Structures are given as C-alpha cells and as structure tokens.
Amino acid sequence: MSRSWFLILFTFFLTVHIALAEPLKRSKHRSHQNSETKGSADSNSNPLLHSEPATNPSIAAGVTDNSGRIIVPSDYHVKYDGAQVFRVTVNNSKGRKRVNDLVDKGVVEKWRSNTTSIDIMAKADKLTAVKQYLEKAKLTYEVVLEDVQRAIDEENPDISEEELALLTGRKGHRMTFHKYHRMEDIHGYLDYLAQTYPQLVNITDIGRSLEGRPLKVIQIISGHPNAKRFWIDGGIHAREWITPATVTYILSELVENREAQDEYLKKIDFYILPIVNPDGYEYTHTNERLWRKNRRQGTTCTGTDLNRNWGFHWGGVGSSKEQCQQIYAGSGPFSEPETQAVSKFILANNAKMKAFVTFHSYGQYILYPWGYSKRVPQDYADLDRVGRAAAEAMRLTGGGAYTVGNSAQLLYPAAGASDDWAKGVAKIKYAYTIELRDKGKYGFLLPASNILPVGKESLAAVKAIASEIYKGK
C-alpha cells in the first residue's frame, strides 16, 4: 500500500471513530450540566444511565458529520410508535433527582413538572428499562398516555383541500377553529384581518425568525386617547399547538365579533403575536411533532429554548448551557432573532402597556413572576388577585379549573423566561404565563376539538385582566 493511501484510510477511520464517540461524550458531559441534578453515587451506578448514548429523537435518527455535528435529513419524520407518557410521583428531592437523571441523559423527555410529579415520555425501546429503573428507585408512576403516536395521529383531523378552498372563496382566508393550521394559514388570516378592517387592525412584521419567517404582530387600535396596552403571544414553544390556535381565536373575537364585546375592551389597544417561534412550529408539522425549541444549529445539538433566552437573570436556575438540553438558554441573553425582535418591539411600545400574557401548555396554571427564584415581586398581591379573577372567569365559561400562583413556587424555577423580562425590564405590571389545557391526559397532543372551548376560556381570562387594567389598578 502506498503511503498516501495509508494516510487516507487512517484519516477515514479516525473520523469515523470520533463521530461514533461524540454522542457518548456529550451524554456524559450532560450529567454535570444540569443545576437540578448534581451526581450521586447510587443513581450513577444504574446501567440505564451508564450505557445510554444521547437519545434525542433527532440525534438517534440523524447522521453525524466528521466534526461530530448532527445532520438530520430534512425530510425525516420522527415517529413515536409505542412511546408512552408516565406521571411519576416525586415527594422529595432524591426522587426528583432520579427522574431528572433520566431526562439529562436523554433516556426520556420531560413533558411537564410541578412540585409533586413529573411527566416523562419514554420511547418504545426504552419502556421496560425505564419502568424497571423507576421501580428500583421506589418511585410510583402511572401511564397517562398509552400511545403517543396514536394521539398524534388523532389530534388533528384532516380538512380536505376542497373544503379549505371553499372556505377561502367564501371567507377570504383558510382559518378555522376545528383544526390546527400551518403558519401560512394563520398568517393568511392576519393579512385578511388587516385588509378587511383597516381602521381597526394594523399588521407589523417586527422581524424575522432564524430561517427568515416573518414575526407578525397584529395591533388592534382602539382609537381611544390614552388607551392602555395589552400584549398577548403564543407559540414560543413549538409543540404547544393549542397556543397559536387560542391566540388566533382571541384575536378573531376581538376583531370580527367586536360588537358583542364590552365597552372597556374596545378602549384597550391589543398587540398580538400568535407565533413567536415560527421555525419550530413549522418543524413540528413537517418533521418532529414534539420539537420545543427554535432551529438554531449548534455544534452538538439543534435549538435554543426561546423561553430561557430573555435578558433578565439569563442563564440562572432551571436553564441549561448545554445545547442538547430542552432548556438550553442559548449562547447569551437574546442570542436569538425571535426574542430580540419581540423584546425590541415591546420596549418601543411599552408606554402604557399594562398587561403581558404569554400562552403555553400544558397543566392549567395562571403563573406570575418571578420565575428565576421563589421570590415574588413587591406587588404580587395585585398579580395574585387579578390572576384569581382570570381563573374564576375561565371557570365560569364552563371551562377547566386553573391554579393561580408564583411560577417558581408552583412549578419550578426557570430563569430567562419572557414573563420575568416583561415584569422586570419592560415594567409591565400584570405579566402572566398561562399554561392551557389539559392536565395531562393528552398533554401537548390536545385534540383539535378543544380549540373552541380553550379559546373561549382564554378570552374570558384576557377580558378579566383587561377589565382590571382598564380600571387603572
């Protein structure tokens, strides 16, 4: 063999070796990153934690290039056949740590967590091992979602192209509240509203996402002198499909059903962004239904958690510096164009902005700052009172029961979230995160038949908060 051939072969084997070793290195690295879970001897001895390379679905499915970077084929569609969601009861920090170890290693994916339980999704090939692990750790659990793929297949009924075409002809847009729509339909509806109600509705592209999609804010202009302002957004977490649908529903009621609304509501200016994370949202439709972050390409993994990227106590507890984590805070505060654009726009318009509501799912909570620690703002009694008024209004629509409280105390600390920034930097008094339905039966995969009832109860919450800010408290 000639010397040059030997060198070529040697380089090839070296590259393959590095590429194969990378996921394992990354998974070892992770256990040291999460602030919630510093290593303990007994859980580290568990083989499930030791032997697992990263199992983020896009990693498992992807191809690794010679720098260790994951390349997922653009048409790859992640399937979740046989995957299940467990609710694990955790009544002490040791139990919590055991579950978080599984999450940090990428063996399971965390769906939701509060002070008493954690919901985790395990894919089919991990089910037995995860159950054994939980039993060995003496943790009680129940299966809350039997088959994730079946829930995905059933959540969003098809409307035929003919029906949609008919709708376009009849109404001038394709939007319905019977199914979850792609970004194009939602944006088409916003454009339609701006064209149809030019006196009332103003549409602004406040910036572009990483992949160049527009961030479209609708302003509903009351024309009332000294009108107070109210910010509403959805879709910062890609997989929480109920939130862009709900925000679009609220918008449609405020514009197209304006006569039916109370007078005070017509004297408030609304600023509404239905999809904060359009790249992630589209990706959940085309490739990976349970994607959460934006689509920032990292050196080891893709995506920044846009709700850990805000410049207020950025990088603190409940966020991660590790790219492969679901709560990766980004390379710095406002490292992402989406959070940059929204924060700039809000700061340019925050005079008289008195309310900020960002919709998430799931769990049915009305949460107020601070999220970065278990402290509460000085005026938390006002936030609590108005939050309770909103919850009561939601209940009166025949809707779900919503729990009101401080986010760090009720759920877990999460630094770098948008509501903290809205309160702490933009000085918007009534800043809330509302976690919509459900309580876990479907989780992120809430059937589209819920859009109308959730829309109605969310509109009731918005009205209750609007009524308070109108009174000037």
Ligand SMILES: [Zn+2]
């Ligand atoms: Zn969320």
